[in-house]
Amino acid sequence: MFQAITVMGAWKLPENTSVDFLDLDYWVGMAQRLEAAGVDFLFFADDYGYPVVDDEVPANALRGAIQFPKGDPMTVLPAVAAMTEKLGLVATLSTTVEKPPMVARKMATLDHLTRGRIGWNIVTGAGQNASARLFGVPMKEHDLRYEIAADHVDLSLKLWEGSWDDDGLVLDRANGVFADPARVREITHDGPHFTAKGVLTVPPGPQRTPVLFQAGTSAPGRDLAARYAEAVFLAAEVPAMKEQIADIRRRAADYGRDPRSIKCLIAGTFYVGETEEEARAIRARQVATFSLDDAAAMYAFYTGLDLSSMDPDKPLDPSAALTQTGRTNVERYLGPDAPTVREILEEFQRNSVMGKPYIGDASQVADQAEAVIAETDADGFLVQPDHTGGFDRFVDLVMPELRARGLVAGDLPAMTLRERLLGEGNARLAPEHIGAGYRSAGALA
Numbered sequence: 001m002f003q004a005i006t007v008m009g010a011w012k013l014p015e016n017t018s019v020d021f022l023d024l025d026y027w028v029g030m031a032q033r034l035e036a037a038g039v040d041f042l043f044f045a046d047d048y049g050y051p052v053v054d055d056e057v058p059a060n061a062l063r064g065a066i067q068f069p070k071g072d073p074m075t076v077l078p079a080v081a082a083m084t085e086k087l088g089l090v091a092t093l094s095t096t097v098e099k100p101p102m103v104a105r106k107m108a109t110l111d112h113l114t115r116g117r118i119g120w121n122i123v124t125g126a127g128q129n130a131s132a133r134l135f136g137v138p139m140k141e142h143d144l145r146y147e148i149a150a151d152h153v154d155l156s157l158k159l160w161e162g163s164w165d166d167d168g169l170v171l172d173r174a175n176g177v178f179a180d181p182a183r184v185r186e187i188t189h190d191g192p193h194f195t196a197k198g199v200l201t202v203p204p205g206p207q208r209t210p211v212l213f214q215a216g217t218s219a220p221g222r223d224l225a226a227r228y229a230e231a232v233f234l235a236a237e238v239p240a241m242k243e244q245i246a247d248i249r250r251r252a253a254d255y256g257r258d259p260r261s262i263k264c265l266i267a268g269t270f271y272v273g274e275t276e277e278e279a280r281a282i283r284a285r286q287v288a289t290f291s292l293d294d295a296a297a298m299y300a301f302y303t304g305l306d307l308s309s310m311d312p313d314k315p316l317d318p319s320a321a322l323t324q325t326g327r328t329n330v331e332r333y334l335g336p337d338a339p340t341v342r343e344i345l346e347e348f349q350r351n352s353v354m355g356k357p358y359i360g361d362a363s364q365v366a367d368q369a370e371a372v373i374a375e376t377d378a379d380g381f382l383v384q385p386d387h388t389g390g391f392d393r394f395v396d397l398v399m400p401e402l403r404a405r406g407l408v409a410g411d412l413p414a415m416t417l418r419e420r421l422l423g424e425g426n427a428r429l430a431p432e433h434i435g436a437g438y439r440s441a442g443a444l445a
């Protein structure tokens with residue numbers, strides 16, 4: 001299930017509860033409800049960006065809450081972890097903004113606090129132009145950000161996998177030995193972008209390394225996923241996702257990994273009602289709250305491009321592909337059947353980045369979802385909140401249908417997130433994962 005610490009869905013509608021996004025009870029209540037329904041994990045998206053056009057924040061981005069406001073998921077996670085037992089918890093930290101030892105320490109701590117239910121969504125980061133301005137640094141080029149990301153993840157993996165042996169934490173009060181210096185060591189990293197010599201100060205948790213998710217499907221994004229990710233978030237039209245998934249699996253095999261070990265998860269919005277008519281009415285209600293100006297601000301956030309200043313009757317100029325902000329939402333609108341700028345805006349008004357929604361009663365949306373899984377070779381869904389900002393209708397109507405079809409598990413005991421996704425006995429990174437190669441040799445003393 002997909003959330004961010006912000007308003008979600010159609011916040012202007014009275015039934016939308018996500019305006020409570022700065023209230024912990026809101027998050028704890030949602031998490032407990034998802035856990036009771038048997039959902040695998042709750043994902044908190046994050047970035048430091050917001051729309052910026054011509055070096056200004058468009059007024060309608062603030063007025064309309066377009067990729068704004070945003071709170072920090074890291075501050076919400078421990079409360080949610082304390083009040084749940086089984087639900088996986090996944091959060092984004094950007095490799096462009098955060099430094100590797102910071103990511104490694106936060107995630108290692110959260111692995112303990114969640115009792116092995118934490119995942120890291122690796123991104124180079126949406127809203128790059130705004131975030132670079134905010135941090136007072138030049139925006140790094142798109143492909144360079146991905147080179148930095150690979151180096152970042154390598155260093156973090158060394159810290160998680162290489163610093164401690166499993167029995168490094170001794171906690172022998174009688175002999176005064178907290179950690180065994182022979183079984184804890186400094187790692188060294190001399191990469192193209194990060195250099196480090198040091199030890200992770202957090203002993204290993206149940207998973208050691210958080211489950212590694214990745215989002216961002218430009219070509220270097222797919223390569224990053226193939227190299228490191230255990231699960232990938234995708235959102236696009238079905239034929240594009242089919243190609244992206246095939247490409248990620250192909251690249252994974254080239255890296256010596258089992259292509260099926262990467263769980264490809266489609267981000268999808270489900271408008272579900274007791275009847276198809278009700279579902280269509282809900283969808284229409286949501287779409288009516290979002291204007292074409294809102295859509296332009298949203299598009300600018302993802303790409304840095306201002307569609308409202310372009311000729312509405314022409315497709316994007318091919319030079320748009322050179323944008324240094326995000327490319328996924330430029331590349332999907334180029335090519336032989338490229339839509340016009342007006343059509344892109346209309347598509348963003350209806351569906352934003354998410355591709356075609358699933359609309360109908362529970363049985364209809366389950367049929368649609370099954371068909372998309374079969375067509376794309378994906379492994380599952382990352383469900384977007386509906387107009388209410390939450391998941392109540394999905395949980396109440398669709399989960400029982402999916403369970404009846406054997407597509408989601410029944411009541412499961414508490415386990416690590418990695419086991420939940422990859423099966424029993426898989427609490428740690430797979431032996432063929434690049435991170436497993438960083439399991440250590442040599443001691444601190």
Ligand SMILES: Cc1cc2nc3c(=O)[nH]c(=O)nc-3n(C[C@H](O)[C@H](O)[C@H](O)COP(=O)(O)O)c2cc1C
Pocket residue numbers: 044045046047092094121123124125126127142215216217218219221233234235267302325326327328329382
């Ligand atoms: C379901 C989904 C969730 C995402 N979550 C985030 C996120 O939390 N933070 C973020 O910066 N980017 C997120 N992204 C990726 C961005 O949309 C963007 O594509 C990426 O950060 C830039 O990389 P690109 O140039 O490869 O598109 C998400 C993408 C998808 C499909």
